[in-house]
Amino acid sequence: MPRYFFDITSEHTVRDEDGETLPDSETARDAAIRIASEVLPVHSRQLVQTGRVAVTVRDERGAVVHEVECRLTSRSGRAGAG
Template structure:
């Protein structure tokens, strides 16, 4: 079973050194979405400050197979 790595770019870059054995690239994409759903509440302050939290999925050779980016855009309306 192939191994995929999930690097997180938020306030600090976190490189996944352990990875996860998953059946295929689509399962890795689904895992990245689940990780993002768990991270958003934890990184909400960072998201509000920078407007971005990203997860890059790498395969065993180090090639990027998926990129997931969560963005927050806020607009203040004039009073």
């Protein structure tokens, strides 16, 4: 089975040096979504500061195969104002 690595980027990037053996790329993508949902509350302050928290999935060769990105955007104005 292939090994996938999950790097977390908020203010800085934390590289996954151990990785996880998974059956395929789709399973790695699902794992990245799960990881993002778990780290987002921990990195919420960085999300406000940088506007972005991401989990990047690399394969054994180091190629990026997926990226799960959470962005914070702001909009001015009030909905329904007329």
